Amino acid sequence: MASVQNCYLLDTSVILDDPTNILRISDENHNGVVITNVVLAELNSKKDDMRSEAGFQAREFFRLADAAWGEPISFIELPECVRNHVDMEECKNDRYYRLALNFDRSLHGGEEANLIDLFIVHREHYRVAHNFSEPKGINDAKIGEIADDYDLTLLSNDMSFRIAAEIRGIRTQSIRNSSVEAPEQIDFTYTYEYEETPAIPTEVNHHNFDQLTFIQKALSTSSEMYETGIQRHAFCFNNQIEWCDFDRRFGEHFSDELVRPLNVEQKFYYAMMTHPQNYVTVVSGSTGSGKTLVALQAGLELVEEGIVEGIVYARNTVTSNDQQAELGFRKGDEEQKLAFFMYPLYSAVNFTIEHQSKRSIDARVEYTGNTNSVKRENATEVFMKKYNIEVMDIAHMRGTTISRKFVIIDEAQNMTNATLKLIGTRMGDETRLVVMGDPGQIDHPFLSKRRNALVSLLNKAQHNNFIAGIQLRHTIRSQVADWFDKNF
Template structure:
């Protein structure tokens, strides 16, 4: 039985073509698109980014061989089409084992006169109104305009997380000083935790009449079914990273990333939390210890919906174009070089050159070559295999689940990957702070033993940056 009839906006398809499968709900819903969407997708199909890929993927899934033999739709819809001189064709969206009917509405002449702004949006609203359809869009302004005219409109709520700040991987326990830490595995609450849970133990002692905390804290992870104690300061003393993590969260992130059994991590935090810097230090340690051959850095080249800021519009070769978008990495490298130069005369001689800038100056270039750091454009990741590398995927909040899957399936034998991001800082036009790649991974890390997760809540900022963070 059909429960809902949706008119899909272009933003739904460009977010992820598999949204069509989700919305169909095993034939419970009917899905419509119109000529406006086809036209907009056609303009996007040549882009060499995620948007272009989804446009091409959609057309692959509805190629001419998939035209329905049933022709146009009958009944009430056919009557409305006849009244408006529209054409309706049922086409088939084929993906893997799914064959989903889509009804394409083509209107040769729209009622509203041409307008300078948002003409396509107005066309969509007209179709939704005439056919009594619910307009489904991730474009908030379009949704509001539609609802203001009394026409039902919704956003896509797939994978939405209502309270992202409540996601927490820390768990606290109290253990008497005379008990072995291995006994924690017998604790009922501990046994329910997923692997890679972050554990804080408060040591307890007692007098004849009272139980009290000694003040000693022990930190560790749940690995397998057991508690693994982490002597964080000893780990750092042994590894001697260029930059030493300065708070508990940074130390735990470093320990997670360098743990021999952990291959997949999601770490989120706002600007100043040190996530990129610590990930870089962990990667360098893994390279030095021969665990991996090198570091691969990726970052979504998505900006605040500024077409001119896309990779293809920048001047220079691919390396120079990527440089504009790789500031977080260069900033972490330059900070590391500054500290190395301060540490000794030998390091000042080794890392010669100006490092204060996003362009790869002499010292930065030398650092990248010495530590075998490679920068990869996500658009070119399809078809490659990344083996025996430490992969840093930055700004994952601006990535869709499809992009995450694309990168994840490129990871070869012997590689580790960490996804970094700030779920509250969204530049992607079709994602939000309640629904983005970072939150998808955090949600999985809460339940899945294969992936470790941590949220960095402490930030290290200047007084000016702190003021703006608190007041705006």
């Protein structure tokens, strides 16, 4: 038996969260999705805002609407669930419009394009406008009036609006498509104990590149269980245990030109990025956890082995300062401006140069990073040319295709999902992508620890075999840096 058809009236906040919410709520046109002329006007007022995510989402909605097919319709052409409980006396002067939105499902987890109906209720004169005394909230009250007259479920992410509506007896729900409610609980590490043969419990379902640690225990002469000190590490891949022999991987055969990972989580991280079947890695970690340095080493190995042709580093240019400190206000040409934001890369490069200089017989040209500032700058340039390392502004990725490169995207916690989608769709054949950031350092004025591209991708990695996720929780820097990370 077919499920019950539901009809929803959307508040502006639902569309500003993500216009593709319409696609999900509609459920292939099984449910009725309605907005009012008030919502349409609010979206129109926000579309010229070029600095906020709300402005971007409003423009996304109108891009869909501009490509839609639409026509005025009569009351009888509304979905049955809209017509079933309508107050005909209060709604007799309302007018209706249907927009057939052309959603490309290939961009939203589906296979093909399809038309999704969005119904617009237009009311010229709202009763609530005549006796509304509050200085704010008149538009919410108008939307609530439509929900009440048509007996629709109101979808809104505005808690104050929902409370006001429920007091009036209106059914409400919220929807936050891009918000991750418990990002601190995201984890990809699992520890199991074993006595004879390591195994994953049959009731546990793992995704690709989950990080597994098996600890051996044995029975003592006094019949007490104790840890033998033997630990084995593995990835889960295709529901099988894929053993990671870190002693061999990072032992005497590991290139002396590269900086070795220092702890188990860094070793998992390195092995994950260089795995033949992994093309997208998302990593979170605080300052000093080795995100950039270890990623650079993995990229260098892939370049040396001919798997990729170079390394691309792109870092979000959102700053923790005021607007005058942003990229456009700095002195110099584009390359000089961008250099201000590339210190994490240059720091990792110089650390690698100094590491190599200690092992290089001829340190005169390439490995002079530890002599003086002039030679250090020259060494950095030579190093980056040798390994074909380039920096890029994410704003200039639109219209490009990056093929056979190792791409490092930094500061993803300061990106919207739309920006990350732009980056991801620029990746060409045989390119490997690493997305990194620190969810504890949000500088973007419209994002939060629950709502940013980094935690969204981490959340997807928990449920998708295509994306490898890892969290670096160990800080390898000063005690001061560690204290501030944990206490602020």
